Amino acid sequence: MRFFNRMRRLAVLAVPAMLAFPITGAWAQQPAPFKIGVLSDMSGMVADLSGPGTVAAVKLAVEDFGGSVLNRPIQVLEADHLNKPDVGVTAARAWYDEGVSAIFDIGLTSIALGVQELARDKNKLVVFLSSASSDLTRKNCSPNGIHWTYNNYSQALGVTRFYTKSGAKTWYFMTVDYAFGVNTQRDTTAMIEAAGGKVVGATRHPFDIKDFSSDLLKAQGSGADVIALATTTAHVAGLVKQADEFGIRPAQKIAPLSLTLHDVKALGLQAGQGLLVTAPYYWDQNDETRAFAKRYFDRFKKMPNMIQASAYGAVLHYLNAVKAVGVDDASKVAEKMKQTPINDFMTKNGRIREDGRAIRDMYIFRVKSPAASKSEWDIYETLEKIPAEEAFQKADPVCSLVKG
Template identity: 50%
Template sequence: MRSTYGWIAASAAILSVAFATPSHAQISDDMVKIGVLTDQAGLYADAAGPGAVEAVRMAIADFGGKVLGKPIAMVDADHQNKADVGAGIARRWYEQENVDVIVDFANSAVAFAVLELTKQKNKAMLVSSAGSSDLTGKGCSPNSVQWTYNTYALANSTVRALAKSGAKSWYFVTVDYAFGHALRNDAARTVEKVGGTIAGEVRHPLNSMDFSSYLLQAQSSKADVIAFANTGGDLANSIRQAQEFGMAQKQKLAAFLMQTSDIHAIGLQAAQGLQLATAFYWDLDDKTRDFAARFMEKTKKRPTMVQAGLYSAVMNYLKAIEKSGTDDGPKVIAQMKDMPIDDFFARNAFLREDGQLIHDMYLVQVKSPAESKGAWDYEKLVQVIPGKEAFATPEESACPLLEK
C-alpha cells in the first residue's frame, strides 16, 4: 500500500509540474523576436527613437532574456517617417527574419501601413508612440494594441481642462498627415461638446522649421486658444516662435502632445504654464522614479511617456506569451486582454476588445524656471483623469470589435 501511495504522490507531482508550464507551448522558430520600428533620427527621435529601443532592451533583460525556455531577440530600424519605408522593413522582418511582433512606430501613417501587413501575416503589433485614435477605432484589429495614449484621450483631457478655465474659441495649427488630422478632429469634437467654437485652422507640412506665417494667421483670428495639433520638433518650433511673437500674452497656447523631451528642447522659459495631458510622468512616485533612474543610467535622459509605455507593453506581451504558451499573434493579444495589467506605467488599467489600453491619464502643468529644482524637473501634477473619462467610450468608437 505504501508503494502505491508513493506512486500516486509522485504522479501528482509530475502532473503539477507539467501543468505549471503550458504543455502545448508553441514558439515559432524556437525564438521570440521583437522588431522596434521607430524614428531614429528625425523629429520624433527624442520622444521615441533610440530611447524606445533601449526601453525594449530593458524589458527583455528584466524578463530574463527568455520566455518558455526560448530566447528573446530584438532588431530595430528607422522608418524615416515614410510609410512605404516602414512597410518595406516590416515585410522583410515578417517574411525573411521571423519577427513575431513589431512595436513603437512614432508615426501614425507608418503604423497604418504596418497594420495592414500585420493582419495579412497574422502577426502582432504593439503601438506606443503612434497616436491616431483610428488605430483602435475604424482600424481596430485582433492583431494590434494601442498601449500608451491616443489622440482622443489627449485632446479630450486638454480641451476640457482649458474650457473650465474659460476658453471658448479655438484655432488649430495642425501637422498635415494622419496623426495631426486625428488629433485636430478629436479636439474639435470635444470643443463642440463643451460649447466652444472653432475660429479657424491652418495646416503645415511635417518637419517644418518656419511657423511665422501660420502663427500670424492664428494670432489674427483672436481665438482664445491657439492649439497645436503636432508634436516633436514641429511642436518645439511652434511654441518657441509663438513665444517670440508674444502670443502667450494675449492668447492661451495649448499643446495636445507635449512630452518631457519636448519641454527639455523648448526650455522652461518658453514652455512654462502650459497645461497638457500625459500618460506618464517620471517623477510621479517611487515606482516611476525607479524606472526613470534605471533608464537614465543607460540613456542620460528621463523617459518620455511613449518610452515608458513601450517598456510596459513589451513586458505584458511577454507575460501573455508565457501564460498562453504560444507566440501566435492574435492569441497573445487575446491573452493580454484577459490578464490583469498593473505596473509603474499602467494604473487602473485594462485592455479593451478594440486593443486600446484604458488607464489613468494625468493633467500636468509645466513649471516655471523658478519652480524647477533642476534638469528634468519640469512638470507638476494638476489632476488624475480616470481612464474611462479620458478615452472614448465604446459607443463613441467606430471599432466593429466593440459591443455597443
C-alpha cells in the same frame, strides 16, 4: 539593398542572458531565437519621442523578464523607418517574413496603418506606442493590433478640459497636414463643441516646415482665446518660440496637443513655463516611477518620457502573455493580453478593450517656471488625474471587434 544591409547592421542581440548558452555541439541544434522588433524614427525629427530611448526600455524589460520565453532566447531587432511609409512597411514585412513575432512602437500614422494591415494579414502582432491616431482602434482596428500608450484624443483631452474650465470659448487650430493632425483636430473639435466652445478658424502646414509666421499671424488675428497646436512634437518648440516673438502670449493661450517631456526639455522652462501636458506618466510622480526612471537614466542618461516608460510595460505584458499561452500564436497572445489587467509602475488597473485600446489613467501636468524647478529634470507639476474611463473615447461600433 543598402536599406536591408542597414537593417542587418541594426539588428541587435539585446539579451546578455543569451551568452550563457554554451557553444558546444552543433550550433544548429540550439533553439531559434524568439524575435521582437522595435520599428521607430531612430535618427529623425521625432527620434527623442521614442527611437533609441524606446529600444533601451525594451531591452531592460527583456532582461528583467529573464531573457527567454518558450525555451527560446529573446532577440530584439531595431530599425529606422526614416518617417517614410514605404520604408517602414517594407521593414515590417521583412521582419514578419523572417519570423519576428511582434513589432513595437511605429510612430507615424501612415506607417502604423500599413503595419496594422500587414500584421492582420500575416497573423503577427503589432503594439503601438508612439502612434497617436484614434483610428487604429476605430475604423482601422484589428485583432492583431494593440494601441498601448495613448492616442490623440487622450492627449488633447487634458488641455481642452483645463482651458474650457478656465473660461476659454473660442479656439483656432494650427494643424500638421497629414492623418495625425487631421484626426487630432477632428477629435479635439468634438470636445470643444461638446463643452459649448467654438472653433473660429484653422490652418494646415506641411510636415517639413520650420517657418510658421504666416499661420501664426492668422491665428493671432482670429482673436481666439486658445491657439491649439494639432501638430507633432517635433514642431512644438519652434511654434512656441515663434509665437512668443509675435507677442501672442499671454493675450492668447498656446495649447500644444502633443507635448512631451523631451519637447519641454528642448524648449526650456523659460519658454515652456505654463504650458500644459497630458500624459500617463511622469518620472517624478511616486516612488515606483522614480525607481524605474533611475534605472533607465543609469542606462540611457536621460529620464524616460511616457513612450519610453510605456515600452517597458508593454513588452513585459506581451511576454507574460506568450508565456501563459505557451505558443507563439498572435491571435491567442493578443486575447490573453486583453484578458489580463495592466499593473506596473506606470499603470494601475488598466485594461485592453476588445478594440485593442489600452485604457489607463491620464494626468494633466503644467510646466514649471525656472524658479520653481529644483533640478535639471524637475519639469512638471501635477494638476489633475483623468480616470481611465474618461480619458479615452468609448469603444466605437465602427470597429468590427466591438460587440453591440
